Amino acid sequence: MEGEESIVVYGMWASPFSNRVELALKVKGIPYVYVEEDLLNKSQMLLKYNPVYKKIPVLVHNGKPIIESLIILEYIEDTWRNSGPKLLPDDPLQKALVRIWVDFIHHQFNENMKTLVKTERETQKKVLDKIHELLKVLDEGLKGFYPNGTTNICNENLGLLDIVGASVFCPIKATEDLFGLKIIDPEKTPLVYSWVESLKGLSHVKETIPPYDKLLQIVSYYKQKNLNFSAA
Ligand SMILES: N[C@@H](CCC(=O)N[C@@H](CS)C(=O)NCC(=O)O)C(=O)O
Structure with a gap:
Protein backbone atom coordinates (compact mmCIF):
# COMPACT_ATOMS: atom_id res chain seq x y z
CA MET A 1 0.00 0.00 0.00
CA GLU A 2 2.73 2.46 1.02
CA GLY A 3 4.55 1.70 -2.28
CA GLU A 4 1.62 3.22 -4.19
CA GLU A 5 1.68 6.47 -2.28
CA SER A 6 2.63 9.75 -3.89
CA ILE A 7 4.53 12.21 -1.68
CA VAL A 8 5.80 15.47 -3.12
CA VAL A 9 7.50 18.30 -1.23
CA TYR A 10 7.54 21.80 -2.73
CA GLY A 11 10.45 23.65 -1.16
CA MET A 12 13.34 26.04 -1.62
CA TRP A 13 16.86 24.81 -0.88
CA ALA A 14 17.78 27.54 1.65
CA SER A 15 14.47 27.52 3.52
CA PRO A 16 14.60 26.15 7.08
CA PHE A 17 10.86 25.51 6.73
CA SER A 18 11.20 23.12 3.81
CA ASN A 19 14.50 21.70 5.13
CA ARG A 20 12.68 20.54 8.28
CA VAL A 21 9.96 18.78 6.26
CA GLU A 22 12.58 16.92 4.22
CA LEU A 23 14.48 16.03 7.40
CA ALA A 24 11.33 14.60 9.03
CA LEU A 25 10.62 12.44 5.96
CA LYS A 26 14.22 11.17 5.96
CA VAL A 27 14.05 10.38 9.69
CA LYS A 28 10.82 8.45 9.10
CA GLY A 29 12.31 6.71 6.04
CA ILE A 30 9.51 7.92 3.74
CA PRO A 31 10.54 8.31 0.07
CA TYR A 32 9.39 11.54 -1.55
CA VAL A 33 9.82 13.64 -4.65
CA TYR A 34 11.28 17.12 -4.13
CA VAL A 35 10.28 20.09 -6.31
CA GLU A 36 12.41 23.24 -6.04
CA GLU A 37 10.36 26.45 -6.27
CA ASP A 38 11.57 29.75 -7.65
CA LEU A 39 10.03 32.11 -5.10
CA LEU A 40 10.43 35.09 -7.44
CA ASN A 41 8.40 33.26 -10.07
CA LYS A 42 6.11 30.87 -8.22
CA SER A 43 4.77 27.88 -10.12
CA GLN A 44 1.07 27.42 -10.87
CA MET A 45 1.26 24.24 -8.79
CA LEU A 46 2.43 26.14 -5.69
CA LEU A 47 -0.31 28.76 -6.12
CA LYS A 48 -2.85 25.99 -6.57
CA TYR A 49 -1.67 23.98 -3.56
CA ASN A 50 -1.14 26.92 -1.21
CA PRO A 51 -3.64 29.60 -2.24
CA VAL A 52 -3.77 30.72 1.40
CA TYR A 53 -0.17 31.95 1.90
CA LYS A 54 1.43 31.13 -1.50
CA LYS A 55 4.50 29.91 0.41
CA ILE A 56 6.64 26.83 0.57
CA PRO A 57 6.77 24.25 2.03
CA VAL A 58 3.81 22.27 0.78
CA LEU A 59 3.56 18.52 1.24
CA VAL A 60 1.28 16.92 -1.31
CA HIS A 61 0.20 13.47 -0.17
CA ASN A 62 -1.75 11.47 -2.75
CA GLY A 63 -2.81 14.76 -4.38
CA LYS A 64 -3.89 16.44 -1.12
CA PRO A 65 -1.84 19.50 -0.08
CA ILE A 66 -0.80 20.22 3.51
CA ILE A 67 0.77 23.61 4.26
CA GLU A 68 2.71 25.25 7.13
CA SER A 69 5.87 23.44 8.21
CA LEU A 70 4.84 22.65 11.81
CA ILE A 71 1.47 21.32 10.69
CA ILE A 72 3.20 19.24 8.01
CA LEU A 73 5.57 17.75 10.63
CA GLU A 74 2.65 16.69 12.82
CA TYR A 75 0.88 15.30 9.75
CA ILE A 76 3.97 13.22 8.94
CA GLU A 77 3.99 11.84 12.48
CA ASP A 78 0.24 11.09 12.48
CA THR A 79 0.33 9.46 9.04
CA TRP A 80 3.49 7.37 9.39
CA ARG A 81 3.35 6.74 13.16
CA ASN A 82 4.82 3.26 12.77
CA SER A 83 7.69 4.19 10.46
CA GLY A 84 11.01 5.19 12.00
CA PRO A 85 11.25 6.90 15.39
CA LYS A 86 8.33 8.61 17.11
CA LEU A 87 8.65 12.37 16.55
CA LEU A 88 6.49 13.17 19.59
CA PRO A 89 6.22 11.37 22.94
CA ASP A 90 2.93 9.64 23.85
CA ASP A 91 2.65 11.20 27.28
N1 LIG B 1 4.99 29.74 8.58
C1 LIG B 1 5.46 29.14 7.34
C2 LIG B 1 6.59 29.99 6.79
C3 LIG B 1 6.98 29.56 5.39
C4 LIG B 1 7.79 30.64 4.67
O1 LIG B 1 8.00 31.74 5.19
N2 LIG B 1 8.25 30.31 3.45
C5 LIG B 1 8.98 31.28 2.67
C6 LIG B 1 10.34 30.72 2.23
S1 LIG B 1 11.45 30.58 3.57
C7 LIG B 1 8.21 31.56 1.37
O2 LIG B 1 7.65 30.69 0.76
N3 LIG B 1 8.23 32.82 0.96
C8 LIG B 1 7.61 33.25 -0.26
C9 LIG B 1 6.81 34.50 -0.09
O3 LIG B 1 6.70 35.01 1.03
O4 LIG B 1 6.27 34.99 -1.07
C10 LIG B 1 5.90 27.71 7.62
O5 LIG B 1 6.28 27.42 8.77
O6 LIG B 1 5.82 26.87 6.71
Whole structure:
Protein backbone atom coordinates (compact mmCIF):
# COMPACT_ATOMS: atom_id res chain seq x y z
CA MET A 1 0.00 0.00 0.00
CA GLU A 2 2.73 2.46 1.02
CA GLY A 3 4.55 1.70 -2.28
CA GLU A 4 1.62 3.22 -4.19
CA GLU A 5 1.68 6.47 -2.28
CA SER A 6 2.63 9.75 -3.89
CA ILE A 7 4.53 12.21 -1.68
CA VAL A 8 5.80 15.47 -3.12
CA VAL A 9 7.50 18.30 -1.23
CA TYR A 10 7.54 21.80 -2.73
CA GLY A 11 10.45 23.65 -1.16
CA MET A 12 13.34 26.04 -1.62
CA TRP A 13 16.86 24.81 -0.88
CA ALA A 14 17.78 27.54 1.65
CA SER A 15 14.47 27.52 3.52
CA PRO A 16 14.60 26.15 7.08
CA PHE A 17 10.86 25.51 6.73
CA SER A 18 11.20 23.12 3.81
CA ASN A 19 14.50 21.70 5.13
CA ARG A 20 12.68 20.54 8.28
CA VAL A 21 9.96 18.78 6.26
CA GLU A 22 12.58 16.92 4.22
CA LEU A 23 14.48 16.03 7.40
CA ALA A 24 11.33 14.60 9.03
CA LEU A 25 10.62 12.44 5.96
CA LYS A 26 14.22 11.17 5.96
CA VAL A 27 14.05 10.38 9.69
CA LYS A 28 10.82 8.45 9.10
CA GLY A 29 12.31 6.71 6.04
CA ILE A 30 9.51 7.92 3.74
CA PRO A 31 10.54 8.31 0.07
CA TYR A 32 9.39 11.54 -1.55
CA VAL A 33 9.82 13.64 -4.65
CA TYR A 34 11.28 17.12 -4.13
CA VAL A 35 10.28 20.09 -6.31
CA GLU A 36 12.41 23.24 -6.04
CA GLU A 37 10.36 26.45 -6.27
CA ASP A 38 11.57 29.75 -7.65
CA LEU A 39 10.03 32.11 -5.10
CA LEU A 40 10.43 35.09 -7.44
CA ASN A 41 8.40 33.26 -10.07
CA LYS A 42 6.11 30.87 -8.22
CA SER A 43 4.77 27.88 -10.12
CA GLN A 44 1.07 27.42 -10.87
CA MET A 45 1.26 24.24 -8.79
CA LEU A 46 2.43 26.14 -5.69
CA LEU A 47 -0.31 28.76 -6.12
CA LYS A 48 -2.85 25.99 -6.57
CA TYR A 49 -1.67 23.98 -3.56
CA ASN A 50 -1.14 26.92 -1.21
CA PRO A 51 -3.64 29.60 -2.24
CA VAL A 52 -3.77 30.72 1.40
CA TYR A 53 -0.17 31.95 1.90
CA LYS A 54 1.43 31.13 -1.50
CA LYS A 55 4.50 29.91 0.41
CA ILE A 56 6.64 26.83 0.57
CA PRO A 57 6.77 24.25 2.03
CA VAL A 58 3.81 22.27 0.78
CA LEU A 59 3.56 18.52 1.24
CA VAL A 60 1.28 16.92 -1.31
CA HIS A 61 0.20 13.47 -0.17
CA ASN A 62 -1.75 11.47 -2.75
CA GLY A 63 -2.81 14.76 -4.38
CA LYS A 64 -3.89 16.44 -1.12
CA PRO A 65 -1.84 19.50 -0.08
CA ILE A 66 -0.80 20.22 3.51
CA ILE A 67 0.77 23.61 4.26
CA GLU A 68 2.71 25.25 7.13
CA SER A 69 5.87 23.44 8.21
CA LEU A 70 4.84 22.65 11.81
CA ILE A 71 1.47 21.32 10.69
CA ILE A 72 3.20 19.24 8.01
CA LEU A 73 5.57 17.75 10.63
CA GLU A 74 2.65 16.69 12.82
CA TYR A 75 0.88 15.30 9.75
CA ILE A 76 3.97 13.22 8.94
CA GLU A 77 3.99 11.84 12.48
CA ASP A 78 0.24 11.09 12.48
CA THR A 79 0.33 9.46 9.04
CA TRP A 80 3.49 7.37 9.39
CA ARG A 81 3.35 6.74 13.16
CA ASN A 82 4.82 3.26 12.77
CA SER A 83 7.69 4.19 10.46
CA GLY A 84 11.01 5.19 12.00
CA PRO A 85 11.25 6.90 15.39
CA LYS A 86 8.33 8.61 17.11
CA LEU A 87 8.65 12.37 16.55
CA LEU A 88 6.49 13.17 19.59
CA PRO A 89 6.22 11.37 22.94
CA ASP A 90 2.93 9.64 23.85
CA ASP A 91 2.65 11.20 27.28
CA PRO A 92 0.43 14.33 26.99
CA LEU A 93 2.62 16.44 29.27
CA GLN A 94 5.86 15.47 27.51
CA LYS A 95 4.18 16.04 24.16
CA ALA A 96 3.01 19.50 25.24
CA LEU A 97 6.54 20.37 26.42
CA VAL A 98 8.04 19.41 23.06
CA ARG A 99 5.42 21.52 21.28
CA ILE A 100 6.09 24.51 23.54
CA TRP A 101 9.80 24.53 22.69
CA VAL A 102 9.22 23.79 19.00
CA ASP A 103 6.89 26.76 18.93
CA PHE A 104 9.43 28.90 20.78
CA ILE A 105 12.18 28.14 18.25
CA HIS A 106 9.84 28.57 15.28
CA HIS A 107 8.45 31.92 16.40
CA GLN A 108 11.40 33.56 18.15
CA PHE A 109 14.42 32.72 16.02
CA ASN A 110 13.43 32.82 12.35
CA GLU A 111 12.60 36.51 12.24
CA ASN A 112 15.55 37.56 14.43
CA MET A 113 17.99 35.52 12.33
CA LYS A 114 16.64 37.10 9.15
CA THR A 115 16.98 40.59 10.66
CA LEU A 116 20.53 39.84 11.81
CA VAL A 117 21.60 39.11 8.22
CA LYS A 118 19.67 41.95 6.63
CA THR A 119 20.24 44.74 9.13
CA GLU A 120 22.89 47.47 9.28
CA ARG A 121 25.97 47.01 11.45
CA GLU A 122 24.73 49.39 14.19
CA THR A 123 21.46 47.56 14.81
CA GLN A 124 23.06 44.16 14.32
CA LYS A 125 24.55 44.29 17.84
CA LYS A 126 21.07 44.80 19.36
CA VAL A 127 19.63 41.90 17.37
CA LEU A 128 22.56 39.70 18.38
CA ASP A 129 21.97 40.55 22.06
CA LYS A 130 18.32 39.61 21.65
CA ILE A 131 19.28 36.29 20.01
CA HIS A 132 21.73 35.55 22.86
CA GLU A 133 18.96 36.22 25.39
CA LEU A 134 16.63 33.84 23.54
CA LEU A 135 19.37 31.20 23.33
CA LYS A 136 19.83 31.41 27.12
CA VAL A 137 16.12 30.77 27.58
CA LEU A 138 16.40 27.81 25.20
CA ASP A 139 19.49 26.51 27.03
CA GLU A 140 17.43 26.38 30.25
CA GLY A 141 14.51 24.77 28.40
CA LEU A 142 16.72 22.06 26.91
CA LYS A 143 17.78 21.00 30.42
CA GLY A 144 14.26 19.57 30.77
CA PHE A 145 15.02 17.19 27.88
CA TYR A 146 18.70 16.57 28.61
CA PRO A 147 19.02 16.75 32.42
CA ASN A 148 22.59 15.37 32.43
CA GLY A 149 23.75 18.13 30.14
CA THR A 150 24.64 15.60 27.43
CA THR A 151 22.68 14.92 24.29
CA ASN A 152 22.53 11.32 23.01
CA ILE A 153 21.16 12.05 19.62
CA CYS A 154 21.34 9.66 16.68
CA ASN A 155 19.42 9.28 13.41
CA GLU A 156 17.21 6.69 15.13
CA ASN A 157 15.96 8.88 17.98
CA LEU A 158 15.57 12.28 16.36
CA GLY A 159 12.35 13.95 17.49
CA LEU A 160 10.32 16.99 16.50
CA LEU A 161 12.37 19.38 18.64
CA ASP A 162 15.64 18.12 17.14
CA ILE A 163 14.26 18.43 13.61
CA VAL A 164 13.07 22.01 14.07
CA GLY A 165 16.26 22.90 16.00
CA ALA A 166 18.45 21.46 13.23
CA SER A 167 16.61 23.42 10.54
CA VAL A 168 17.13 26.73 12.35
CA PHE A 169 20.52 26.35 14.06
CA CYS A 170 22.63 24.02 11.91
CA PRO A 171 23.01 26.49 9.01
CA ILE A 172 24.11 29.35 11.31
CA LYS A 173 27.89 28.95 10.92
CA ALA A 174 27.84 30.64 7.50
CA THR A 175 26.28 33.76 9.07
CA GLU A 176 28.72 33.64 12.00
CA ASP A 177 31.74 33.45 9.68
CA LEU A 178 30.58 36.01 7.17
CA PHE A 179 29.77 38.66 9.77
CA GLY A 180 32.47 37.63 12.24
CA LEU A 181 29.88 37.01 14.99
CA LYS A 182 29.60 34.29 17.62
CA ILE A 183 25.92 33.40 17.73
CA ILE A 184 25.88 29.96 19.35
CA ASP A 185 28.52 30.46 22.00
CA PRO A 186 29.73 27.36 23.93
CA GLU A 187 30.49 29.56 26.97
CA LYS A 188 27.14 31.34 27.11
CA THR A 189 24.85 28.50 26.09
CA PRO A 190 26.76 25.19 26.41
CA LEU A 191 23.78 22.88 26.07
CA VAL A 192 22.46 24.57 22.93
CA TYR A 193 26.00 24.44 21.53
CA SER A 194 26.51 20.73 22.17
CA TRP A 195 22.97 19.93 20.98
CA VAL A 196 23.55 21.73 17.67
CA GLU A 197 27.02 20.18 17.24
CA SER A 198 25.57 16.67 17.76
CA LEU A 199 22.79 17.38 15.29
CA LYS A 200 25.29 18.60 12.69
CA GLY A 201 27.13 15.26 12.89
CA LEU A 202 24.10 13.16 11.89
CA SER A 203 23.89 11.86 8.33
CA HIS A 204 20.20 12.79 7.88
CA VAL A 205 20.99 16.35 8.95
CA LYS A 206 24.07 16.54 6.71
CA GLU A 207 21.97 15.41 3.74
CA THR A 208 19.27 18.01 4.41
CA ILE A 209 20.89 21.20 5.66
CA PRO A 210 22.31 23.17 2.70
CA PRO A 211 26.08 22.94 2.23
CA TYR A 212 28.20 25.59 3.97
CA ASP A 213 29.54 27.05 0.69
CA LYS A 214 26.07 27.59 -0.75
CA LEU A 215 24.90 29.15 2.51
CA LEU A 216 27.91 31.49 2.46
CA GLN A 217 26.91 32.64 -1.03
CA ILE A 218 23.32 33.42 -0.09
CA VAL A 219 24.25 35.16 3.18
CA SER A 220 26.90 37.22 1.39
CA TYR A 221 24.29 38.17 -1.25
CA TYR A 222 22.07 39.57 1.54
CA LYS A 223 25.04 41.26 3.19
CA GLN A 224 26.03 42.96 -0.08
CA LYS A 225 22.44 43.94 -0.84
CA ASN A 226 22.23 45.56 2.55
CA LEU A 227 25.55 47.42 2.08
CA ASN A 228 24.33 48.76 -1.26
CA PHE A 229 21.06 49.79 0.32
CA SER A 230 22.87 51.59 3.21
CA ALA A 231 25.18 53.39 0.77
CA ALA A 232 22.33 54.57 -1.46
N1 LIG B 1 4.99 29.74 8.58
C1 LIG B 1 5.46 29.14 7.34
C2 LIG B 1 6.59 29.99 6.79
C3 LIG B 1 6.98 29.56 5.39
C4 LIG B 1 7.79 30.64 4.67
O1 LIG B 1 8.00 31.74 5.19
N2 LIG B 1 8.25 30.31 3.45
C5 LIG B 1 8.98 31.28 2.67
C6 LIG B 1 10.34 30.72 2.23
S1 LIG B 1 11.45 30.58 3.57
C7 LIG B 1 8.21 31.56 1.37
O2 LIG B 1 7.65 30.69 0.76
N3 LIG B 1 8.23 32.82 0.96
C8 LIG B 1 7.61 33.25 -0.26
C9 LIG B 1 6.81 34.50 -0.09
O3 LIG B 1 6.70 35.01 1.03
O4 LIG B 1 6.27 34.99 -1.07
C10 LIG B 1 5.90 27.71 7.62
O5 LIG B 1 6.28 27.42 8.77
O6 LIG B 1 5.82 26.87 6.71
